[in-house]
Amino acid sequence: MSEQTEATPAKGGVGWKRFSLALLPALGAAGALVAMTAQGSIAASFAVSGQNFKVSADTLEGTGFAQFGEIATGADDSAHPVALSVVDDATLTNLCQSVLMDTPVGEVTLLVNAGDGDTPVTADNLVIDVEQLRGDAVFTEMQIGRDASTLENASGETGQPGGFGQQAETVTITDLEQTAWAVNAGTFNLSGLSLSVEPGQHECF
Numbered sequence: 001m002s003e004q005t006e007a008t009p010a011k012g013g014v015g016w017k018r019f020s021l022a023l024l025p026a027l028g029a030a031g032a033l034v035a036m037t038a039q040g041s042i043a044a045s046f047a048v049s050g051q052n053f054k055v056s057a058d059t060l061e062g063t064g065f066a067q068f069g070e071i072a073t074g075a076d077d078s079a080h081p082v083a084l085s086v087v088d089d090a091t092l093t094n095l096c097q098s099v100l101m102d103t104p105v106g107e108v109t110l111l112v113n114a115g116d117g118d119t120p121v122t123a124d125n126l127v128i129d130v131e132q133l134r135g136d137a138v139f140t141e142m143q144i145g146r147d148a149s150t151l152e153n154a155s156g157e158t159g160q161p162g163g164f165g166q167q168a169e170t171v172t173i174t175d176l177e178q179t180a181w182a183v184n185a186g187t188f189n190l191s192g193l194s195l196s197v198e199p200g201q202h203e204c205f
Contacts, residue, residue, distance in 0.1 A: 047075040048181045053099035056204040057092040057176045064088025066167040068148035068159035072129040072181040082129040086154035092121040096204035109202040114190040125186035133178040139168035177205045
């Protein structure tokens with residue numbers, strides 16, 4: 001259709017055809033990420049993107065917990081100090097993940113929701129590069145200040161000799177809100193998965 005005959009959006013409206021075309025690459029990448037994560041195909045180490053994202057859950061319950069300082073590195077060699085948190089087996093209820101994206105038609109939010117209802121999200125060998133975390137937490141058999149290279153509770157994940165580390169047999173966090181640079185898992189079962197792209201800011205918290 002020529003420019004002369006193409007319909008013009010009403011004043012104050014949005015060119016949704018252009019909007020959807022601009023979002024196709026980002027949406028396709030997000031869908032691939034969810035599929036790869038669910039199948040356990042993501043490597044334990046990868047270059048992080050240039051932006052962090054938010055994750056929330058009503059509850060996170062896990063066994064085999066370890067945490068130590070680490071650096072998340074981008075493809076441009078940017079470095080982001082994080083607390084690498086490892087949980088051998090995790091169960092999450094009412095999981096939400098959000099990331100803001102700049103597009104040619106403005107800022108949009110990619111939202112992923114799962115585990116709402118009687119079937120929670122489950123994950124094994126869950127590894128999170130945490131920048132910030134809030135919530136009410138209960139740990140059992142907690143060890144704080146252990147050398148990061150000697151941690152043994154979670155999947156053999158350890159830090160550098162002399163580094164600060166902590167571990168616990170179990171962890172329960174309610175009203176979880178965290179900002180992260182990366183999440184990967186051996187298996188991620190996302191029950192009731194819903195993925196959407198919303199114009200504007202609609203983050204998990």
